[in-house]
Amino acid sequence: MEVWRTSRRVESGFHDGLAYAYDGRYLFCSGRIRHTADYAAATRNAYVRAFKLLDRLGYPEVARVWNIVGGITGQVATESPADRYGEFCQARAQVFRQRGLTVKDIPAATGIGGHDDHTTIYFLATRSRDIIRIENPLQVPAYEYPERYGPEAPCFARATYVAAETGSRSGDLFISGTASILGHLTVHEGDVERQTRTTLENIAALVSGKNLRSHGIDAELTLRDLDCVKVYVKRPQDAEIVRQICTASLGSKSEVGYVIADICRDDLLVEIEGFASISRPDVETVN
Numbered sequence: 372m373e374v375w376r377t378s379r380r381v382e383s384g385f386h387d388g389l390a391y392a393y394d395g396r397y398l399f400c401s402g403r404i405r406h407t408a409d410y411a412a413a414t415r416n417a418y419v420r421a422f423k424l425l426d427r428l429g430y431p432e433v434a435r436v437w438n439i440v441g442g443i444t445g446q447v448a449t450e451s452p453a454d455r456y457g458e459f460c461q462a463r464a465q466v467f468r469q470r471g472l473t474v475k476d477i478p479a480a481t482g483i484g485g486h487d488d489h490t491t492i493y494f495l496a497t498r499s500r501d502i503i504r505i506e507n508p509l510q511v512p513a514y515e516y517p518e519r520y521g522p523e524a525p526c527f528a529r530a531t532y533v534a535a536e537t538g539s540r541s542g543d544l545f546i547s548g549t550a551s552i553l554g555h556l557t558v559h560e561g562d563v564e565r566q567t568r569t570t571l572e573n574i575a576a577l578v579s580g581k582n583l584r585s586h587g588i589d590a591e592l593t594l595r596d597l598d599c600v601k602v603y604v605k606r607p608q609d610a611e612i613v614r615q616i617c618t619a620s621l622g623s624k625s626e627v628g629y630v631i632a633d634i635c636r637d638d639l640l641v642e643i644e645g646f647a648s649i650s651r652p653d654v655e656t657v658n
């Protein structure tokens with residue numbers, strides 16, 4: 372379950388099969404897609420309903436999405452060559468295109484295995500128009516993955532930064548689910564320790580001062596600044612070693628949750644996502 376807390380006043384409700392809550396800055400909404408015969412249509416339908424809700428409530432910019440997909444690497448239909456994740460990516464891309472979203476507008480995301488016959492979606496949207504999409508210097512943008520990974524590339528940014536207010540230098544950084552992928556290739560197949568280290572190195576490169584500055588964000592972070600971290604581990608027997616490696620790299624005060632889940636590619640054993648709050652003085656002091 373995704374849980375996001377706020378100190379602001381919250382309004383909540385249900386609309387068109389979606390649950391939502393908003394606080395004036397962010398809107399959080401969630402819905403479940405049953406795995407019926409036409410999975411792609413059901414996915415498109417849920418995404419369209421979510422976008423309509425965002426528009427209706429006045430939070431049109433999607434910053435972060437989680438997609439928890441039951442049987443993510445399983446086959447959907449015998450006649451379809453794509454696995455469920457492939458079908459999911461196709462449906463999502465179609466809805467994004469219909470909405471006119473380009474690669475400059477896509478959210479940070481996680482697309483991970485679930486434990487039942489549903490896909491659960493969570494959207495975190497904002498009123499702020501001040502969102503920066505961030506890519507990883509060590510990875511090909513997911514939306515440019517070659518076709519061998521599926522009929523339609525996954526539409527997500529490696530991270531998004533939402534400025535606290537227009538013009539403010541502080542804000543929230545949402546880091547997408549990240550795995551042991553360099554370029555577009557899975558590396559260290561079968562080796563969970565090296566996959567975990569590569570995943571952490573990928574995130575470190577993503578949040579490094581050099582990368583953030585190249586996206587126009589004057590901040591510098593390390594793995595120790597991450598919070599609300601989720602570590603998805605495919606095989607229960609790997610959880611302990613993954614936990615040891617993560618504990619050594621992440622901050623001692625960071626909240627870290629470990630989840631057993633399938634990852635979107637069969638050869639990935641671990642995936643990590645996180646969040647960081649960036650606070651910088653809005654006015655420079657001049658002596």
Ligand SMILES: C=C(O[C@@H]1C=C(C(=O)O)C=C[C@H]1O)C(=O)O
Nearest residue numbers: 480481482525527547548550552
């Ligand atoms: C692990 C990767 O992709 C995963 C799938 C995502 C999606 O399709 O929304 C987003 C991030 C990851 O959870 C990757 O491509 O690096």
